[in-house]
Amino acid sequence: MNKLLIVGTVAFDAIETPFGKTDKILGGAATYIGLSSSFFNVNAAIVSVVGDDFPKEYLDLLEKKGINIEGIEIVKGGKTFFWSGKYHNDLNSRDTLITELNVLADFNPIVPQEYKNSDVVLLGNLHPLVQAGVLDQMTEKPKLIVLDTMNFWMDCALPELRSVIERVDVITINDEEARQLSGEYSLVKAAEKIHTMGPKYVVIKKGEHGALLFHKKEVFFAPALPLEEVFDPTGAGDTFAGGFAGYIAQSENISFDNMKNGVIYGSNLASFCVEKFGTERMENLEKNEVISRLQQFKALTQFEIKLD
C-alpha cells in the first residue's frame, strides 16, 4: 500500500453559519485531509501537534479511519490550536473571530521513520518553514509533493512560502490567492506565472464554482456539485486536497489524465464535507456514497457531441 504523509493542523474549531453555531469541535487542515484520504487504499500518517487538552476520542477517531497518528505530538500542559470563525449569509466569505496558536507556535514537526520514504506528501496549510522542515526529513524523493497554503502566509512570510513552493509538484490555492501570488487577474495567466515559481501542476479552487487544474498549456475543470443547501464550508478545501492526494497515492499514477480524476474525487468528497457542520459528514460517510456521487459528477459534466 502506498504511503501518504499529511502535515497540517489538528485543532479545535468553533463555527457559526446562518444555520447555527458549534462549541469547540474537532477541526484542522490535517484532520479534514486525513478523513478525506481515508476513502482510498493508502497508508496515511498525520504529522501535527496538539495539547493535552485534546480529547483521546478524536485521536481514536483518526486511528479508526486507518490513519497513523504516531506523528501527532501531544504537548504536556499545552493547549491545542483553536480557530473560531463566522460565515456571512452567502457562505462565500467569513470573518475569523479567534485564532489561538497555542502549541502550534513552537511546532517542530517530526516525521516518523516509517514515513520518511512516503510516496506522496501533502503539505497542508501551515507556516511554510514547517512545511519545508517536513520535506527536509524525507530520505527518498516523494513521487509527488502537494502544497496547500493561504493568503495569510503570502502577507506574512512570502519569501519562505516562495522557497517551499519551489520544491513542490502541485500547489492548491483559491482564486483570490492565485491572483495575489501571481499579480495576475486572469486565472489562466496566474497559473502560467505560478508554474514558473516551481509547481508543474496548479490547482485553483473556486469554492462553489469548482476547481481548475493547469499543467503547461493544458487545463481541466472539475465543477462543484450543485447542492440544495451548503451547511458549513469549513474544511472543504482541505477535504478537496485530501481526496486529490489520496486518489493519486492509491493509483500510483501522476499523469495529467489521472490528476483529472484526482480533482473530480476532490470535488466529490468536498461536496459531502459541506453538508453538515465540521467533520460530522466525513466521519460517517460510506464509500458507496462516494461512488454513487461519482455517477452524479459524470451526469453533470459528460456530453456526446457528434460532429457533422
Added chain:
Amino acid sequence: MNKLLIVGTVAFDAIETPFGKTDKILGGAATYIGLSSSFFNVNAAIVSVVGDDFPKEYLDLLEKKGINIEGIEIVKGGKTFFWSGKYHNDLNSRDTLITELNVLADFNPIVPQEYKNSDVVLLGNLHPLVQAGVLDQMTEKPKLIVLDTMNFWMDCALPELRSVIERVDVITINDEEARQLSGEYSLVKAAEKIHTMGPKYVVIKKGEHGALLFHKKEVFFAPALPLEEVFDPTGAGDTFAGGFAGYIAQSENISFDNMKNGVIYGSNLASFCVEKFGTERMENLEKNEVISRLQQFKALTQFEIKLD
C-alpha cells in the same frame, strides 16, 4: 432547413471596458443571437425594430450571414435603440450610462408570414408583452420556445413576465436573476421553483463560472472556457442563447441529452464573443474555429474514472 424565429433588440451600443471604449457600434440582443445562430444550418429570421439612422451596412451584414431581416421594421424619422455601459475592472459588473428606448418604445412586432410556423422561437430580452405578442402570432405550436430576460423586467413588469414565462419551454437567466425570480439563494432550489412557473428547462448563466441546465431532478453543467483575457463581455449571454437555440433548431432534437450539447455550443460561441469589442469577433468567426474549440471543451471537462 428548420426555422428559427428570433425576437429582440437590434441596436447601437457604446461600450467602455478597462481595455478601451467604442463609439456607437452595432449591438442588441437579436443581433448577437442572430450572429451566433448563423453557425448552424438553420433558416433564421429576426423580428425587431430600428430607426432610419440605422446603417444599411449593418442590415447587409445580418443578411450576408443568412439571416432573414424582413421582420426588422425600419421606422421613418425614428431613432434606433441606444445603450451605453461601462464595465468595472473585474468585468463582472457594469454600470448602464445611457438607455434611449427611441423606436423601441412603441414597438409592435410583426412576425413575417413565412416564420409563423417556426420550429424554434427565441424570445430575446425585451418587454414581456412584446415577447408574448410574438407568441400570439404563431400559427403552429413551436417545438421549442426559449425565453431570455433580465432583472429589469422583474422589477418593472413582473406580472407580465410571469405570464410569458408560463408559456415557454426553456428560460435562460443569470444567477442573480434566478435568485430574484425565485426568492431562493440556492440555485438548485431556485431552478426547482422556476420549473413550477412553467419552463421545463431552466438554464442559469453564471458568466465566467459557466452555465447550469436543470430539468426535473437532472442537472448539467457547461463551464466557461478559461481565457487569458476577456476583452468585452457585452452580448455573451445573448450569444450563448443563440448558440443553444441554433444548435437545437438544427438538430431537431429537444431531449435533455441534446440540450447538454446545446449549452456546450452556447458556451463555446460565447467564449469567442468576449474576445473582442462588440460583435467584431462574431462577425469574423469561422466554423472551423468553433469545431476546434469544441475539442478544447472536451479536454476541459471529460474524464475517465475506472471504478475498482
